[in-house]
Amino acid sequence: MSARPDAVVIGGGVIGLTTAIILQESGLTVQIWTGAPPESTTSAVAGATWFPYRAHPVDRVLAWSVRSKAYFDSMTDDPQTGVRIRESLQLWREELGTDPWWASAVPDLDRCAEEDLPDGYLGAYRFTQPVVTMPVHLPYLTRRFRDGGGTLVPRSVESLGEAAKAADVSVNCTGMAARDLSRDTGLIPVRGQWVRVTNPGITKVVADFGHPDGEAYIIPHEDSCILGGTADEGAWETTPSMDTAAAIIARCAELDPRLADARVLEHRAALRPVRPSGVRLELDDKHDSGGVLVHNYGHGGSGVTLSWGCAEEVKNLVLSRI
Template identity: 40%
Template sequence: MSTVATMAKDVLVLGAGVIGLTTAVCLAEEGHRVRVWAERPPARTTSAVASGLWGPGTTPRDSAWSKVTFGEFSALADDPASGLHFERGLQVSRVWSEPPWWVHDFVDVEMCAPDELPEGMLIGFWCTAPLIDLPRYLRYLTDRLAAHGVEIEERTVRDLAEATAAAPVVVNCTGVAAGKLAADEDVRPVRGQHVIVRNPGLSDFYVELGGEHEWAGYFPHGDRLILGGVRQHGQWSLDPDPEVAEQILRRCIAVEPKLADAEVVGHEVGLRPGRTEARLEEERIGESRVVHNYGHDGLGVSLSWGSAREVAGMLAD
């Protein structure tokens, strides 16, 4: 019998966004007996409306997690079911005058000469990076769980004691809801909104870095193009704001005139789990172990496999 099998545990994962599903996949594939409870199904989580661009972590710990995730995404790129595709794109900033230290975590980085920069930008670089079609990717993760007999049960947990009464090990991946569930005052919603248009033929992505509240960005996923973006701190509304949508369109059209005639096919809103840094630590509630894995803000996709592997390592002890 393998080491993992002899140490298999009953684990309840709370949350079915990209952090919860990835963590559940890691644990199930290492031999643990996993259940998933989630207030919302994967298709209705914030993860489902993310732009899907992988980016490197900006702290030593997050950088390590993002590199683990990059490796996993590289291995998935040949599987059409995963929704994973690598694309070339331009990243620029009107805020930073020097490239960030983590820029070379991207692939095929080529810095722009000053005369190649879009108007108003101080730095820019072309690179190749993973883009993840999140609706398809979340289905892919759900299928990986199903292959291990794990189904997602829609259930609202109002108190961690309710979860610990059901399992000796609980992994809390509830995103912005963790603020109330774990009594963590550091968690706050960071509202994002996207405009979805029919892709007019763009294959490169574009994103402005360093913008605290608003910026231009577009992210191709086949015939679907996601336009962003905003960061609205402390706002809980999930209703699309027509004025914000108009501002997003205006900024993106200024960068890429082809978008002026693109057909708008939808609007999406999500609440990023804002926190000074992601929380990954263990506590005891009664006789149960609770591992918190939340607060990844806008880097949930990028840090997902790294933090999930760390949870798996903690439970292997």
């Protein structure tokens, strides 16, 4: 292992990687310690659209989302980032009321005219959003970190104190595992499952979160589409259920009938780290290592959406203390 770094980031998912990059790009030497490689994390299972969903509290989530969107917008010219902007249609089975709470983060938010609505829907929002292909984005983040001089260390910690002893700054980006590491029973799993199928020519994100049988969403990537989904609170099972997969495909085929015949490529399920009391992004003044410990976990269904904004806030907290 190299010389004592200024900072150790625990966790190599999207939150740990972006936090490590921002700290490094502010001039610190940084190591990431991670139990699992980036491609084996929950982050690798994210759909992934930029959209604030199942993360709290609203005001902080909105601010982090806006900051992150600026980063994603700036990446869309480089295909190696895995980020591109896509049109999106969010369908509602009830009439739309006042603008949604996230409207200020989406400057091109528009309402569909009644005559453009598919049968069965009473309203729809149209907007553009970044779509992030995680099997491309996570390697991009890893490269950016390594090219900047960072080291990714395969290492699982038993306690946060291990990292706190190894550097003046440590950051806890362990996602769902923070429940044990930080003894935080307020962090709960919300299981999500999806099916990846061949793309029959779909270019728009379409979502119906109010489908009576469960969520239905289609996220097109280059040559495949991710079809979702589920949101099972308190469920810990990460093996995909084939019955659930069949129901997901049926719901998505209601949104686009071409999907009924698409070839299935992959099934995945993972746990969104949801913290109803709010994402834990704060300095920990109670720990006794003498260094600076920051927590950055509990991003729920929005880890990608919030990643850069949260990483910036961690940097500001760290720089205020060293």
